[in-house]
Amino acid sequence: MNEMDKAPRRKLLAVFAHPDDETFICGGTLAKYASEGVNITLVSATRGEMGRRMGNPPYLNRESLPAIREMELRRACASLGIRELIFLDIRDKTVEFTDTDQLVTRIAALINEVDPDVVLTFHEKLGGHPDHCAIGKAATLAFQSTGHRGALYFITFGDMMEHPEPYGYSRRDVVKIDVHAHLQAKLTAYRDHRCQTEIDEWVWLADHEALTRFGKYEYFIKGNLPAQRELDDLFDYETEIRGDSQILYR
Numbered sequence: 001m002n003e004m005d006k007a008p009r010r011k012l013l014a015v016f017a018h019p020d021d022e023t024f025i026c027g028g029t030l031a032k033y034a035s036e037g038v039n040i041t042l043v044s045a046t047r048g049e050m051g052r053r054m055g056n057p058p059y060l061n062r063e064s065l066p067a068i069r070e071m072e073l074r075r076a077c078a079s080l081g082i083r084e085l086i087f088l089d090i091r092d093k094t095v096e097f098t099d100t101d102q103l104v105t106r107i108a109a110l111i112n113e114v115d116p117d118v119v120l121t122f123h124e125k126l127g128g129h130p131d132h133c134a135i136g137k138a139a140t141l142a143f144q145s146t147g148h149r150g151a152l153y154f155i156t157f158g159d160m161m162e163h164p165e166p167y168g169y170s171r172r173d174v175v176k177i178d179v180h181a182h183l184q185a186k187l188t189a190y191r192d193h194r195c196q197t198e199i200d201e202w203v204w205l206a207d208h209e210a211l212t213r214f215g216k217y218e219y220f221i222k223g224n225l226p227a228q229r230e231l232d233d234l235f236d237y238e239t240e241i242r243g244d245s246q247i248l249y250r
């Protein structure tokens, strides 16, 4: 047994809304940590069965969509190195109408079971889609209700947090992850979500051309850590002075 084997495995729990959120929004980061041996559990609230993309040319219909989206998500998880996938089986596009207390209780149970060092979810105001905001709000409440020891971060789109001030944040609220070495895995996962990406011609260009469409960084907002210093690693929070885990939305 070498030293790596003796070290406790780091764990990351991602609580998202749809199959493809993990790939399109933070696939580079998930691939990076998986490659470093982090045990990643992905929770998808829905199966994305109300999606309107059916392939190009269409190879799906409303009946076949949920099973195919699940299969394509499983492939994407394999490409990114995600080990465990859990569906909450909430109907797509209805997360905001789900009983919040029940949802919080289910997610809190998962947090207690997985015992993650890092929890990722959507920002309840910057999520961009009602399902995203609703699952982010529930996961945040769940995280708070457990009094969990780990760090909570909110995923963000593209490079919007390269300049966080318009959103009421500073650079010290943001974690900027260098994912340039993991963009090939991200591209493979994009293509695994075939019914969602087939209509996007750039995804299917030669690799070297398609890869230029990705940013080299992915950005996260600190959910329960003080804005004390700029971080470039989601797990590098042990030296932060912990506040009272008050989560502030600005």
Ligand SMILES: [Zn+2]
Residues within 6 Å of the ligand: 017, 018, 020, 021, 129, 132
């Ligand atoms: Zn989504």
